[in-house]
Amino acid sequence: MSRLNMAITVVPIVLNRKNYDDWSSRIKTYLLAKDLWNVVHLETEDEENAQSRAWKKKDAKALYAIQNSCGDDTYKLIKDKTTAKEAWDTLYQKLKPGHDERPLSQKDRRPVIQAFPTQTDHDATPELTMEEGRTGGANSxxxxxxxxxxxxxxxxxxxxxxxxxxxxxxxxxxxxxxxxxxxxxxxxxxxxxxxxxxxxxxxxxxxxxxxxxxxxxxxxxxxxxxxxxxxxxxxxxxxxxxxxxxxxxxxxxxxxxxxxxxxxxxxxxxxxxxxxxxxxxxxxxxxxxxxxxxxxxxxxxxxxxxxxxxxxxxxxxxxxxxxxTLASKPSPFSSGSRFGLLEKLIYHGIRIKPLPFIDSRVNVQKPESDQRVQGWLIWLEWIAMAIMSAMVKVFRRNLENDPIYKMKLVHERIKQFLPLICKVSEHVESNEMKSFDTALCVAAERGNVEYITHFLKDPSHHLDDIKNEKGQNLLQIAAECRQRQVFDLIYVPYDELKEQRKYGKDQFDRIRDRVGKKDHFGNNMLHTVACISSLSKIDHTQGVALQMQRELQWFKEVESIAYPKDCESVNKDNMTPREVFTENHKEMEKEAKSSIKETSTSCSVVSALIVTLMFAAVFKIPSGKDGNNGVPGGKLSTALIVLDAISLFSSTTSVIIFLNILTSSYSEDDLWIHLPDQMMMGLFTLLLSIVSMISTFSCVLYIELDGKLWVVISCILFVSVPLSLFILKKSGVLFEILISTYGPIMFREIRKWVPVPKWLAVLVKDLISNYF
CATH class of the missing domain: 1.25.40.20 (Ankyrin repeat-containing domain)
Incomplete structure (x- = not known):
């Protein structure tokens, strides 16, 4: 925590493993301004002064600035360095993009067929050697x-x-x-x-x-x-x-x-x-x-x-x-792609021919089919796939240049490549497994579920033994980066274990133990999920209020399965998980409160106007065909009164709800469920009152302009345009809040109550995941 705060005073950027160029440029400017750069970039004429007391003081200031502008993971690289120059050179060697520690002469220049001989390469002999080329002759x-x-x-x-x-x-x-x-x-x-x-x-x-x-x-x-x-x-x-x-x-x-x-x-x-x-x-x-x-x-x-x-x-x-490199790329994996409904249908209708295997002994296992899909479901799947394939042929003539086709091609190729890559881990030495563990940690950061799934099938990859440089396991990495799909893959919620007893008490205890495990900075998983780091995926949710709600959902989920002692455990900064959460989410909570108040204020004003209009409309109902007392007769009279009453009551309810939101205490727990619930009810009653008001207005026009239907329709259309735009905008917000609060629980798989074709289950799951 202290290094993060210090970094803001030194340079407005914290060094991580991806921003070395930006960081080095800013910290160099800072050191030049403080007359400390010559300590880092030691010149020959400065070497004789390096032992003086004033020089050592400058060196300590430069080292202090460099160390405290680093994040937790990069600080670990230089924590043992005693001079600013050593720290600077180490960060350059480790983090500079494109920097290769090995000189060109030390690169592996062995031919591939010599370094990794195969059965077909044993009898191969070099036919060509590397040529030097030549220069042109003199011109005649x-x-x-x-x-x-x-x-x-x-x-x-x-x-x-x-x-x-x-x-x-x-x-x-x-x-x-x-x-x-x-x-x-x-x-x-x-x-x-x-x-x-x-x-x-x-x-x-x-x-x-x-x-x-x-x-x-x-x-x-x-x-x-x-x-x-x-x-x-x-x-x-x-x-x-x-x-x-x-x-x-x-x-x-x-x-x-x-x-x-x-x-x-x-x-x-x-x-x-x-x-x-x-x-x-x-x-x-x-x-x-x-x-x-x-x-x-x-x-x-x-x-x-x-x-x-x-x-x-x-x-x-x-x-x-x-x-x-592959583990760091989300886009080649299907879990990293987002499609709309039509695009998803086209995607599933595309068929890609697999690449041929050179060695017939290599066999890529296909995923097991759902044995429950039988009878009429087989026919349903066949008809649906035929329709989608026909759609692809009709609407995608230039398919090979289409981005959806290219994406499907990449995804299918990945399914062929991953088993071959994973087989390498079965025949490597224990000291070579570090690169595989690093790749899995990177995949967890990027949310590449398919990548992790293939490797975890190998018993040599133990979930608890795979850690990054900060000492975090895959579970903690997924929590820090907010990678829901990875978290679903390697974590089984408590209530499902309790209900199914699939793994028994021992397995659940191991899961709770993983939550309590600490990294090199004394953070357990609750501390980790309470922090917002540069890797945290928090900007995919629309609206800061829903972002705050999603952060609370993450924290509450992990807290629900942690031991009570882990909820009160302190890290090396002597902070509990709740204190870390509050400290890291101060600005987000402030912005969420402001956003909710602004929305509630604007909506309450609209609701109050509707209350005023509809209350006055009761006393000014136009006369109808059946009398001169101002009350229309027949069914139209009843519809007009009912619609007016619905609009009046719903708008009044909306005003009360939004006033309740404006006077709320805005605590963290309120932002989790209570305020979203109130916001949904307020928006729903507001939209209902607007629809009722438009219907009432239409009835009044029909009565007053009897026989002039074209005028009635024209007026209704013109009035409905701005109100419809408002309804569409607010209904989108209502739907987002509804999905975020009461949608499929983000840490659990949807229960398969009925057997469905795999393609349909994947389609529905992907469409729902677009809102998370």
């Missing part, structure tokens, strides 16, 4: 003439001249490049046919020439126009050695293509042509990481992971494990 008279044609973009003349003088192909145009380089730079004005003709006329050695930047023409093609696969094909067919020429950063062509925005097809082609014995381990790991990061679950990833699944545990160029 013929070369100078050829260069003039190329620079002036007279490609037909250049082609004719090259046919007569083949040696001109190595002539240098600019920046050490050849005519082929120049043609690719100007590909927008130069057709692919011209480039293919140049490739056909130039020698194989000419295609290997590098420019002054160390790049061949194929390198430039991949960097500038990765979508032009046909041009790359013509160059590779001419000289396959181009595939093994590296750029100045020693990056293979296939990795370069995979990193480009439109390079998916190019990467697939280059991967199919690149000899596997020339692909190094780190390069292959980078390919997999890029595929996960860019959501390209294509043949490149499929082939690499099937042949060499242990590559997911090899560090890529950035020092990250592909295993963790």
């Amino acid at each position: 008279d013929n070369g100078e003439t050829f260069v003039k044609y190329v620079v002036s973009l007279k490609w037909n003349d250049a082609i004719k001249f090259l046919c007569d003088h083949p040696d001109a192909g190595s002539a240098i145009i600019s920046d050490g490049g050849t005519a082929l380089h120049y043609a690719i730079w100007n590909l927008r004005s130069c057709s692919a046919r011209i480039i293919e003709q140049l490739v056909g006329l130039m020698t194989r050695e000419d295609l290997q020439i590098k420019d002054s930047n160390g790049l061949t023409a194929l390198h430039h093609l991949i960097r500038c126009y990765p979508e032009r696969v046909e041009v790359a094909e013509s160059m590779v067919k001419k000289n396959r050695k181009l595939l093994t020429i590296l750029d100045s950063e020693e990056t293979p062509l296939v990795v370069e293509a995979q990193s480009r925005e439109k390079g998916e097809r190019m990467a697939n082609y280059l991967f199919s042509e690149t000899p596997p014995e020339t692909l190094e381990v780190t390069d292959a790991a980078q390919l997999i990481s890029l595929g996960f990061r860019l959501e390209r679950f294509d043949i490149v990833l499929w082939d690499l992971i099937q042949h060499y699944p242990k590559l997911v545990m090899v560090k890529d160029y950035n020092g990250d494990f592909p295993l963790i």
